[in-house]
Amino acid sequence: MASVPETIDLPGRAPGWLDKERTIAAPGYNRWLVPPAALAIHLCIGMAYGFSVFWLPLSKALGVTAPLACPADTGFFSAVFSTSCDWKVTWLGWMYTLFFVFLGSAAAIFGGWLERAGPRKAGFVAALCWCGGLVVSAAGVYTHQIWMLWLGSGVIGGIGLGLGYISPVSTLIKWFPDRRGMATGMAIMGFGGGAMIGAPLADKLMRYFATPNSVGVWQTFLVLAALYFVFMSAGAFGYRLPQTGWKPAGWTPPPPSRQAMITSRNVHLDKAWKTPQFWLIWGVLCLNVSAGIGVLGMASPMLQEVFGGRLIGLDLGFNDLSPEQRTQIATIAAGFTGLLSLFNIVGRFFWASLSDRIGRKVTYAVFFLLGIALYASIPSLGHAGQIALFVAAFCVILSMYGGGFATVPAYLADMFGTQMVGAIHGRLLTAWSVAGILGPFLLTYLRDFQLESGVPKAQVYDITMYILVGLLALGLLCNLLIRPVAEKYHMSDAELAAEKVKAHERSMEPDAPTAAPAAFTPAVALAWLAVGLPMLWGAWITLQKALVLF
Known part of the structure; x- marks a missing residue:
């Protein structure tokens, strides 16, 4: 079978690599390549659920073996900017609140922009925010400034969470009008699975980087930022949009009805x-x-x-x-x-x-x-x-x-x-x-x-x-x-x-084919392996821990 171009360039100015025009798929594009792209982003930002793995190590970032308590008369703001005493777990826990407040806020504010800019640009900006936030947090740990963690991962990272979370929704629903729930379920499953992979990975990295003078957190943040940026960028550039009017072969939309x-x-x-x-x-x-x-x-x-x-x-x-x-x-x-x-x-x-x-x-x-x-x-x-x-x-x-x-x-x-x-x-x-x-x-x-x-x-x-x-x-x-x-x-x-x-x-075009190729091709297999293998590894680690219950 003759090869099919992946995208179609629209007339006018030459579109940039992040522009929506570059993501419009040519007839015959395999829609099963899109869910792995969405999963690649969601599996990375889903680490927000697993951030508690950092709380105890960060609570003894200075003391290393035990928390170094602040003097009893230390005020809140003095403690926040102090470089001589450790942070409380409750202060670190504010990251969760920031994550989800800014996730919802960013999704609400930038949702309209996403529809016009396209999922690729939104996904790439999400990668910059989420991974950039980790880098800022690493600097905060290194200099022992908790406000940098709140700003980095909490605020900047939270904006990345919102953009990354909603980036594939409209795209998947348009590719799978016959199975809307399944399509979005595949992607959003990745957000739930991100901690399943990221938490044990972070634990192993912290153990690797730990020394008598360091708990290994800032180094772990930098490694995760690099890994996540590669995966999220690959996901963003893997997004494709169907042309208006595309539908799966043999599928007929349900007839309109008042009920x-x-x-x-x-x-x-x-x-x-x-x-x-x-x-x-x-x-x-x-x-x-x-x-x-x-x-x-x-x-x-x-x-x-x-x-x-x-x-x-x-x-x-x-x-x-x-x-x-x-x-x-x-x-x-x-x-x-x-x-x-x-x-x-x-x-x-x-x-x-x-x-x-x-x-x-x-x-x-x-x-x-x-x-x-x-x-x-x-x-x-x-x-x-x-x-x-x-x-x-x-x-x-x-x-x-x-x-x-x-x-x-x-x-x-x-x-x-x-x-x-x-x-x-x-x-x-x-x-x-x-x-x-x-x-x-x-x-x-x-x-x-x-x-x-x-x-x-x-x-x-x-x-x-x-x-x-x-x-x-x-x-x-x-x-x-x-x-x-x-x-x-x-x-x-x-x-x-x-x-x-x-x-x-x-x-x-009126005579363009509506059918997608067979679900299984070498490209589809590779794309699913790239996201499937990390998920299987995370599931195996989780099951091993869960066996203690029985």
């Missing part, structure tokens, strides 16, 4: 966020994520405090354990956390793919109904000592947490069309920013409040679980209220044509 939850029209970004559907889906995502993200952050202490010595066959509470016994159950809890991460990843692909068959609204109804039942059962399972069922319940919960992220882009495409779905998705991710504060607040502060009130550690999570049940009930109500978008919000044919011109799109 259909999949529209054949498009809604402009400026109108989409003013619709009730946008805010209902915003509520659906925020409430689903709030419940899951709080549990994810407290999984390890929760298992230890609820079951205590029963994790190692002893009928003792957590406070009655010796330091050696607490070390044993901490190892088991780390395996529990790894298992939850694995289900978070698998759930992104499983639930998003399932949503192509049963519909997005039904999928979220399952999330909320099943979640309500599981969260409500957690206290009883804990008090009854049912460790296996307790673990299984949280594994399913975390699969639905990941599935909520992966399914929502397809839900938006169903509601608002595909023309500006990436930008709309960016606006919606502000729900994640809110959830990133609400979820951990509920679990950590309610836990501390109950402990101060004298509630035993094994029971402090009971009330919290019932509050999360209430959040899920609200989410279910939001989901049930979602209806198709009213026609008054749809773009007219003239408005759509004008938007396509602004987005530098090119329509297919």
Whole structure:
């Protein structure tokens, strides 16, 4: 078969390598080359979930073997700029808040720009921000200035997270109109899997670079920045867009219907966020994520405090354990956390793919109904000592947490069309920013409040679980209220044509083939191996840790 050019140059000025015109695929381009490109970016930025691997080493960056405490009279700002005492883990933990606040903010602010600039430019800028932020953080560790970590990885890196996260959404949905959920699930699965690869890799690098005078963190940041920049750049340059009008061979779009939850029209970004559907889906995502993200952050202490010595066959509470016994159950809890991460990843692909068959609204109804039942059962399972069922319940919960992220882009495409779905998705991710504060607040502060009130550690999570049940009930109500978008919000044919011109799109020639080549080719195999092998390595490391549970 004659070779097919990868892209088509449009008339006018010669497009630059990052311009959207350079990403428009020629007829016959293999769409299965696009998901690995998206995965390459998401697997790198997904390390945001694994940044806690740095907290303990950084808390003794000066002392090396033990934290070097600041004098008792040291003020906050003095401690922040001090080069003579170590940082507290709680200060380092602010990185998480910065990550997700700036992820949502950047996605909302730059979503419209992404649709016009194209995924390649957005992906490359994301690489510059995420990797550049790591370099700034490395300088912050080297000079012992925590504000440089907050600025570098937290703010600059957070902007890279937002751009990188939404960069493939619109592209994948346009390449896979027949399997929207599966396509976005494949990419967003990578965000969940980034920590599974990055955390053990960072741990090995820190051990390699550690010396009697250094914990090896700043060197690790620089190595990760170089590795991530190569992978993210490869992903960005691997993006291709289909020509307007392209569709898979043999696929027929579903017929339009007033009752259909999949529209054949498009809604402009400026109108989409003013619709009730946008805010209902915003509520659906925020409430689903709030419940899951709080549990994810407290999984390890929760298992230890609820079951205590029963994790190692002893009928003792957590406070009655010796330091050696607490070390044993901490190892088991780390395996529990790894298992939850694995289900978070698998759930992104499983639930998003399932949503192509049963519909997005039904999928979220399952999330909320099943979640309500599981969260409500957690206290009883804990008090009854049912460790296996307790673990299984949280594994399913975390699969639905990941599935909520992966399914929502397809839900938006169903509601608002595909023309500006990436930008709309960016606006919606502000729900994640809110959830990133609400979820951990509920679990950590309610836990501390109950402990101060004298509630035993094994029971402090009971009330919290019932509050999360209430959040899920609200989410279910939001989901049930979602209806198709009213026609008054749809773009007219003239408005759509004008938007396509602004987005530098090119329509297919009338006689151009619509079929894509076979899914498996040597190029496709190599692309999937490049992202698949690191994922398999990370999964193997995670499973090894999880086996401690059994």
